[in-house]
Amino acid sequence: MITLLKQEWMKAVKQNRFYVWAIISFLLPVVTLIWFIPAESQTLGYAALGGAGIVVAIAASVLSALTFTQEFNFGTIRPLLSRQYSRLQIFISKIVMIVIEYVIVLASAVLGTLAGRLIFQTLNGTTGTEIDWQPFLFHQVMDVVMTLFFFAIVILVSNLVKSSAAAVSLGIVLSIATSIIAAITTSLVQFWEPLKLNPLTVESFLSQFDGTSAVNFALHMYFGADVWVIWVVYVGYLVLLYLLTFLIFQRRSV
Amino acid sequence: MSLLELRHVSKKFGSYQALDDVSFSVEPGRIVGLIGPNGAGKSTAMRAMTGLMRFDSGDIIFDGQPVKFSKTKALSKMGNLIEYPSIYPNFTAEDHMKYYAMDSDDPENIQELMKLTGIDGPNFGKRKAKHFSLGMKQRLGIAIALIRKPKLVILDEPMNGLDPQSVREIRSLIQELAQKGIAFLISSHLLDELQRLADDVVIINKGKIIRRATMKDFLSEDKAEVKVKTSDNQAMLKAAEDAGWHAKLGDNDQVLITVEEGVNAQAVLAKATEAKLDVLDIQTGTANLEEHLLEVLSEKGTRA
Ligand SMILES: Nc1ncnc2c1ncn2[C@@H]1O[C@H](COP(=O)(O)OP(=O)(O)OP(=O)(O)O)[C@@H](O)[C@H]1O
Ligand SMILES: [Mg+2]
Numbered sequence: 153m154i155t156l157l158k159q160e161w162m163k164a165v166k167q168n169r170f171y172v173w174a175i176i177s178f179l180l181p182v183v184t185l186i187w188f189i190p191a192e193s194q195t196l197g198y199a200a201l202g203g204a205g206i207v208v209a210i211a212a213s214v215l216s217a218l219t220f221t222q223e224f225n226f227g228t229i230r231p232l233l234s235r236q237y238s239r240l241q242i243f244i245s246k247i248v249m250i251v252i253e254y255v256i257v258l259a260s261a262v263l264g265t266l267a268g269r270l271i272f273q274t275l276n277g278t279t280g281t282e283i284d285w286q287p288f289l290f291h292q293v294m295d296v297v298m299t300l301f302f303f304a305i306v307i308l309v310s311n312l313v314k315s316s317a318a319a320v321s322l323g324i325v326l327s328i329a330t331s332i333i334a335a336i337t338t339s340l341v342q343f344w345e346p347l348k349l350n351p352l353t354v355e356s357f358l359s360q361f362d363g364t365s366a367v368n369f370a371l372h373m374y375f376g377a378d379v380w381v382i383w384v385v386y387v388g389y390l391v392l393l394y395l396l397t398f399l400i401f402q403r404r405s406v
Numbered sequence: 407m408s409l410l411e412l413r414h415v416s417k418k419f420g421s422y423q424a425l426d427d428v429s430f431s432v433e434p435g436r437i438v439g440l441i442g443p444n445g446a447g448k449s450t451a452m453r454a455m456t457g458l459m460r461f462d463s464g465d466i467i468f469d470g471q472p473v474k475f476s477k478t479k480a481l482s483k484m485g486n487l488i489e490y491p492s493i494y495p496n497f498t499a500e501d502h503m504k505y506y507a508m509d510s511d512d513p514e515n516i517q518e519l520m521k522l523t524g525i526d527g528p529n530f531g532k533r534k535a536k537h538f539s540l541g542m543k544q545r546l547g548i549a550i551a552l553i554r555k556p557k558l559v560i561l562d563e564p565m566n567g568l569d570p571q572s573v574r575e576i577r578s579l580i581q582e583l584a585q586k587g588i589a590f591l592i593s594s595h596l597l598d599e600l601q602r603l604a605d606d607v608v609i610i611n612k613g614k615i616i617r618r619a620t621m622k623d624f625l626s627e628d629k630a631e632v633k634v635k636t637s638d639n640q641a642m643l644k645a646a647e648d649a650g651w652h653a654k655l656g657d658n659d660q661v662l663i664t665v666e667e668g669v670n671a672q673a674v675l676a677k678a679t680e681a682k683l684d685v686l687d688i689q690t691g692t693a694n695l696e697e698h699l700l701e702v703l704s705e706k707g708t709r710a
Contacts, residue, residue, distance in 0.1 A: 155509065158508055159505055159508055162501070162505055163494065163505075166501055167497060169496075226492055227492035230458055233457070233458055234457055235509055236478065236481045236482035238476065238477040239476045239477065403460075405460050
């Protein structure tokens with residue numbers, strides 16, 4: 153497993169140069185927070201990671217889509233699979249590396265935001281630059297947890313269509329349009345109650361989760377169930393999606 | 407015990423029988439040529455052996471373990487290059503070697519192997535593989551197939567795109583490694599090359615194995631011919647037939663006479679002199695894999 157992870161890491165660095173995304177995610181908030189965001193909007197700027205949020209989302213689509221599709225496109229799927237490892241090991245190593253890459257890119261955006269804030273503070277003083285640390289950091293962790301759902305869909309499509317372009321575009325569309333799609337599915341709920349447990353609605357509501365009783369109450373009101381039940385449903389969807397994707401990957405002759 | 411053994415392996419793509427009860431084996435240190443026309447099932451058989459493709463029935467045993475679709479421990483001792491070399495475009499040749507060397511506890515020395523397969527020159531160096539020519543990728547693919555110190559190396563069209571110099575280098579590399587006990591299963595349409603290289607031949611046609619033999623035995627079935635060109639080929643043909651020889655007119659203004667007991671170049675020469683014919687050219691054709699293969703395939707073709 154360690155070997156497989158090392159190999160995935162080598163591809164992430166040398167083939168896909170994922171660090172470019174990390175560098176952009178770091179520099180963008182530095183630039184925007186120092187030059188483009190006035191003191192009164194700084195706190196909002198921190199929440200949006202100085203605009204790097206979008207970059208992180210696009211990086212997530214590109215990196216997760218490439219991980220599988222490029223092996224098919226390069227033909228390297230054959231050397232990849234004709235080795236002593238099981239397909240499950242290879243599958244897991246790829247998922248783990250996608251998450252690692254994502255965490256690094258996201259962490260760069262967070263660090264860039266903090267660096268931008270620090271420089272802003274030295275230039276303009278500290279007024280308007282308060283950060284509520286606990287929710288801020290909790291939000292980043294939630295981001296990773298909720299992105300697992302997004303990865304599951306992109307990877308599922310990658311394994312179905314085997315085309316980088318298609319998977320990347322789907323990822324980008326999804327990352328921009330998730331809220332729209334979720335809104336549509338949510339509006340359909342009025343026609344049939346159980347529909348609100350559809351994965352997109354669950355994902356979009358649960359992503360509001362911040363541990364506060366206000367949000368817990370709102371979630372309870374909407375779903376008519378305790379928050380932990382909704383978490384269980386979400387995790388159930390994740391397991392189902394990854395399992396389905398794995399079965400497709402495992403059964404494919406190449 | 408055979409290193410690799412296929413027992414009654416069958417595979418259908420839809421209704422098309424791509425492998426039909428395929429059985430053969432590869433012994434340690436032997437170079438086996440898998441030959442057959444386009445679409446015969448060579449690559450399909452190789453994909454089954456490397457765990458890349460499900461097959462419908464039969465068994466494949468490698469190094470004492472069954473090769474199963476999707477997981478076989480023993481595959482760590484098998485190298486392969488199937489159909490086309492696959493590269494990561496932004497990796498250099500050395501990156502590829504490092505990457506695949508990780509799969510083994512005891513890989514070949516990277517620098518040495520790169521030298522042996524000719525991928526160490528200035529042409530390779532720090533260049534990315536996306537800039538490589540077909541032959542360069544092919545040599546890299548062969549190097550990758552060897553990096554894990556395999557017991558068996560499966561090579562599908564390894565000479566594809568190689569220049570004559572490289573063909574010769576790869577040939578002697580393969581021979582050298584076979585001396586050390588590594589077995590090779592090689593498919594190629596370059597039959598002259600295989601004739602020089604392979605110890606055994608396995609012939610596949612329309613998914614069926616139609617012959618298994620040592621190269622020596624297979625070639626010895628090929629009837630050698632004396633090819634003679636005279637001032638009057640019709641008269642030469644008649645003289646040969648009168649002597650009870652198997653003779654026919656060849657394509658290149660020649661008479662072809664099958665070599666048999668008492669029939670050889672010297673006898674043909676004597677017969678021509680006796681018939682008062684001027685001999686313009688005379689050669690004895692040696693056994694030839696290509697010709698014999700075509701012969702075998704056409705026999706089987708008419709029977710099928
Ligand atoms: N994935 C597939 N789906 C359907 N048919 C296939 C598939 N792969 C191979 N075939 C068919 O199986 C047959 C054998 O193909 P294969 O590639 O093994 O031939 P080959 O002996 O390697 O030929 P060549 O000398 O051209 O490389 C062909 O008729 C081919 O069309
Ligand atoms: Mg082939």
